[in-house]
Amino acid sequence: MTDLLEPRAIGRDLARRDGVAKVRGTATYAFETPVEHPAYAHPVQATVARGRVTAVDTSAAEALDGVLVVLTPSTAERLASTDDAELAVLQTDEVGFRGQLVGVVVAETSELARQAADLVRVAYEERQHDSVLSVDRDDLYAPEQVNAGHETDTAEGDVGAAMASAAVALERTYSTAMYHNNPLEPHATTALWDPAAEVPLTLWDSTQGVHPDRATVCRVLGLEERQVRVVCPYIGGGFGSKGTPHANVVLAAMAARALPGRPVKLALTRQQMFSLAGYRTPTIQQVQLAADRSGRLSAIAIDVVEQTSRIKEFAEQTGVPTRMMYASPNRRTTHRLAALDVPVPSWMRAPGECPGMFGPEVALDELADELGLDPVDLRIRNEPEVDPETGKPWSSRHLVECLREGAQRFGWADRPAPRHRDGAWLVGTGVASSVYPTMRQATSTARIRYADGRYVAEIGAADLGTGTWTTLPQVAADALGVDVDDVEVRIGDTEYPIASVAGGSSGLNTWGSALVVAAREFRGKFGRRPEDGDEATGDVDQAAQDEDHAAYAFGAQFVEARVHADTGEVRVPRLLGVFACGRIVNPRTARSQFVGGMTMGLSMALHENSVWDPQVGQVANHDLAEYHVTVNADVGDVQAHWLDEHDPYVNAMGSKGIGEIGIVGTAAAVVNAVHRATGVRVRDLPVTLDKLLTGLD
Amino acid sequence: MDAEITLTVDGAARTLTVDTRTTLLDALRERLGVTSPKKGCDHGQCGACTVLLDGDRALPCLALAVAHDGAEITTADGLAADGELHPVQQAFIDRDAFQCGYCTPGQVCSAVGVLAEVDRGWPSHATEDLTADPQLTHDEVAERMSGNLCRCGAYVNIVPAVQQAGGVQA
Numbered sequence: 001m002t003d004l005l006e007p008r009a010i011g012r013d014l015a016r017r018d019g020v021a022k023v024r025g026t027a028t029y030a031f032e033t034p035v036e037h038p039a040y041a042h043p044v045q046a047t048v049a050r051g052r053v054t055a056v057d058t059s060a061a062e063a064l065d066g067v068l069v070v071l072t073p074s075t076a077e078r079l080a081s082t083d084d085a086e087l088a089v090l091q092t093d094e095v096g097f098r099g100q101l102v103g104v105v106v107a108e109t110s111e112l113a114r115q116a117a118d119l120v121r122v123a124y125e126e127r128q129h130d131s132v133l134s135v136d137r138d139d140l141y142a143p144e145q146v147n148a149g150h151e152t153d154t155a156e157g158d159v160g161a162a163m164a165s166a167a168v169a170l171e172r173t174y175s176t177a178m179y180h181n182n183p184l185e186p187h188a189t190t191a192l193w194d195p196a197a198e199v200p201l202t203l204w205d206s207t208q209g210v211h212p213d214r215a216t217v218c219r220v221l222g223l224e225e226r227q228v229r230v231v232c233p234y235i236g237g238g239f240g241s242k243g244t245p246h247a248n249v250v251l252a253a254m255a256a257r258a259l260p261g262r263p264v265k266l267a268l269t270r271q272q273m274f275s276l277a278g279y280r281t282p283t284i285q286q287v288q289l290a291a292d293r294s295g296r297l298s299a300i301a302i303d304v305v306e307q308t309s310r311i312k313e314f315a316e317q318t319g320v321p322t323r324m325m326y327a328s329p330n331r332r333t334t335h336r337l338a339a340l341d342v343p344v345p346s347w348m349r350a351p352g353e354c355p356g357m358f359g360p361e362v363a364l365d366e367l368a369d370e371l372g373l374d375p376v377d378l379r380i381r382n383e384p385e386v387d388p389e390t391g392k393p394w395s396s397r398h399l400v401e402c403l404r405e406g407a408q409r410f411g412w413a414d415r416p417a418p419r420h421r422d423g424a425w426l427v428g429t430g431v432a433s434s435v436y437p438t439m440r441q442a443t444s445t446a447r448i449r450y451a452d453g454r455y456v457a458e459i460g461a462a463d464l465g466t467g468t469w470t471t472l473p474q475v476a477a478d479a480l481g482v483d484v485d486d487v488e489v490r491i492g493d494t495e496y497p498i499a500s501v502a503g504g505s506s507g508l509n510t511w512g513s514a515l516v517v518a519a520r521e522f523r524g525k526f527g528r529r530p531e532d533g534d535e536a537t538g539d540v541d542q543a544a545q546d547e548d549h550a551a552y553a554f555g556a557q558f559v560e561a562r563v564h565a566d567t568g569e570v571r572v573p574r575l576l577g578v579f580a581c582g583r584i585v586n587p588r589t590a591r592s593q594f595v596g597g598m599t600m601g602l603s604m605a606l607h608e609n610s611v612w613d614p615q616v617g618q619v620a621n622h623d624l625a626e627y628h629v630t631v632n633a634d635v636g637d638v639q640a641h642w643l644d645e646h647d648p649y650v651n652a653m654g655s656k657g658i659g660e661i662g663i664v665g666t667a668a669a670v671v672n673a674v675h676r677a678t679g680v681r682v683r684d685l686p687v688t689l690d691k692l693l694t695g696l697d
Numbered sequence: 698m699d700a701e702i703t704l705t706v707d708g709a710a711r712t713l714t715v716d717t718r719t720t721l722l723d724a725l726r727e728r729l730g731v732t733s734p735k736k737g738c739d740h741g742q743c744g745a746c747t748v749l750l751d752g753d754r755a756l757p758c759l760a761l762a763v764a765h766d767g768a769e770i771t772t773a774d775g776l777a778a779d780g781e782l783h784p785v786q787q788a789f790i791d792r793d794a795f796q797c798g799y800c801t802p803g804q805v806c807s808a809v810g811v812l813a814e815v816d817r818g819w820p821s822h823a824t825e826d827l828t829a830d831p832q833l834t835h836d837e838v839a840e841r842m843s844g845n846l847c848r849c850g851a852y853v854n855i856v857p858a859v860q861q862a863g864g865v866q867a
Contacts, residue, residue: 015790015793019789019790022798023795023801024733024776024786024802025774025801026733027798029799034730182848183848184745184797186736236735236797236799236800270740589793591793592849595851596796596851598850600848600850623742624742624743625740625742632838632843632845632856633836633840633843
């Protein structure tokens with residue numbers, strides 16, 4: 001049990017502290033850092049999908065007046081570590097995917113840098129590339145583990161036997177598309193290398209974690225942490241793609257090191273982001289469900305096939321939520337990868353849970369249809385008493401309550417009959433569950449100092465738009481027992497104590513826990529009447545940690561879909577989610593997180609799809625005109641509600657993390673609603689008109 | 698080739714020399730240090746750079762600076778030049794109509810443009826009666842704001858913020 005804070009500031013509907021700066025546009029993002037006399041860098045990218053650079057001619061580029069530096073694999077500095085092939089920038093002649101970095105130009109202006117980059121002539125020995133994912137490949141392999149350290153495969157009982165003997169057995173294949181995070185702020189860095197300075201390298205970088213960013217850069221460049229400072233007060237969205245530094249960060253640092261004393265700015269173009277900034281792998285999910293006539297599951301299995309890059313492995317943990325979501329005596333999950341000549345996949349909002357709750361949650365809807373059961377009831381019938389994977393009790397689990405409250409708020413009981421028609425539109429409703437693990441990172445330290453009648457808390461945390469600037473003061477205020485206006489929190493700089501990455505919905509759980517330890521330390525040392533300069537620190541590893549419970553957030557999404565009977569156009573006028581995520585620290589910013597996640601889930605269901613061109617070996621629709629993301633007119637009524645859930649085991653705030661669960665389950669709920677409206681079951685995302693038209697009368 | 702131009706940015710006259718290839722957006726951000734307009738795509742696809750150009754909303758990433766000598770530009774920062782937030786800006790804060798903030802200055806300028814367009818009676822794709830004055834309904838605002846992408850998904854808060862600023866109870 002943790003010593004739960006008494007909520008005073010926590011739970012208050014406070015406006016964002018960074019609000020004024022953001023609505024004026026004066027919040028400074030990485031590229032915009034005001035520096036003296038900056039130079040501008042533009043990358044040169046490989047134009048073959050597999051091969052070797054045989055020659056680079058930089059003469060035309062270097063002949064341009066105003067070009068300062070051209071780096072190629074033969075002129076770039078040798079990096080200290082090339083273990084991570086994605087970050088071993090310009091270290092070999094080998095090309096592992098189209099768009100990989102093969103050079104960079106630094107010039108006096110961005111126009112010149114871009115022109116000169118186009119003038120760099122690169123000759124290749126091109127090899128046959130292999131970039132198409134399928135379940136039939138004979139080179140699929142089992143990775144040693146999947147993302148976040150999960151086991152690759154799990155098995156319990158005998159799924160095959162249960163399938164053979166069940167009253168109803170369902171076996172279906174589902175797929176999710178390739179998705180790109182596409183934060184609105186392109187990946188960008190302002191880098192300054194000043195060898196004579198005490199801290200020679202400064203990176204103003206768009207990152208979800210200044211300290212992890214610095215650790216990686218130090219390893220790659222062979223620098224000590226005291227030699228590097230990373231600063232990032234604001235980040236224009238990341239959704240995972242800025243959770244680990246990609247090649248652009250190393251390239252920016254290398255460009256700066258080639259031009260000592262001169263700040264260098266490097267922003268990827270939107271097109272470059274499609275090959276250099278990570279993406280979510282496409283997944284193919286073979287799902288098996290066996291059940292008796294009452295809908296009780298006797299088997300649940302998911303066999304996942306997905307891709308990684310030949311140069312670096314990333315194994316999305318797509319099968320993981322199936323391990324714990326529903327009760328069933330026989331269970332199996334597997335992951336197999338194809339290593340292809342493709343860019344390196346990485347984190348995207350709710351890696352694992354987001355794609356992994358698509359296939360199974362659609363399959364449950366199909367099972368409910370077969371059994372003639374209400375899909376809400378079917379889920380409730382398979383509620384496990386303890387975590388099926390570990391046997392541990394839940395720290396708290398209110399999925400059933402989310403389903404029931406959602407059904408009531410949505411008007412589920414009055415749902416229209418299948419293929420209900422309203423004028424030219426077919427109308428249907430659908431539901432799916434969502435889940436996200438409650439995580440806390442191992443490392444984070446907060447420092448609290450008293451100065452001029454106020455408490456200043458410092459920690460190198462990040463605000464991706466999640467609300468950290470606003471919510472950490474709420475936590476600190478309650479931990480110190482003071483008014484929230486008396487607390488100032490400073491984040492986003494390695495000058496502050498170390499903080500973990502903003503990822504896995506773990507930010508507030510981790511940084512808040514460190515703050516609470518620091519506050520209790522502070523009060524223990526200095527009491528209620530501190531003097532100027534009094535200071536205390538706290539580490540997250542000193543906070544109470546519960547190992548005896550399985551801790552997850554749960555939710556349920558309900559969708560109304562309308563499909564045009566003649567054109568197959570899909571509209572989603574209503575999207576409603578109910579979540580059980582522990583205590584909500586700030587209802588205003590929390591609602592935005594939930595609603596934003598659901599909106600991104602709608603986008604995944606209907607719009608997003610990185611179309612792979614197997615001939616050329618790249619994403620064909622690599623810009624925001626053709627990679628469609630949900631726009632304002634696509635969105636109707638999106639509501640997020642939450643239960644007043646008290647969880648004494650997770651942390652002192654009682655919070656579970658809310659940044660990712662909104663996207664989980666949403667796409668399945670859309671597909672289920674579209675099926676109810678049309679009778680067409682789309683098993684391959686996204687739901688586009690062509691997949692519906694053939695099934696419409 | 699370089700050219701000297703004068704721009705009035707947020708009320709101040711600024712004379713600068715630009716490469717004739719320089720976009721109005723890069724002139725603002727990289728030459729003048731005016732970074733309120735954001736670059737999200739550089740191709741007119743995301744709306745993050747939206748400013749008011751001679752009073753109307755426009756995308757400076759699709760404009761060449763040299764073609765706009767003498768132009769008057771208002772950025773989101775300029776909307777609050779006297780320190781007082783514009784009603785659209787206050788509504789965005791009240792409704793939490795943003796998260797990461799990167800699309801926000803463009804959303805704000807676009808919203809100011811939308812309110813003016815509706816005042817002038819300009820119809821949109823969502824306008825049902827082309828002979829009546831358009832109203833700030835959900836569908837009207839959502840349609841008119843659809844050139845401004847928000848990856849954080851704040852659309853359901855942006856619409857009521859624009860309605861609030863336009864004097865409509867939402």
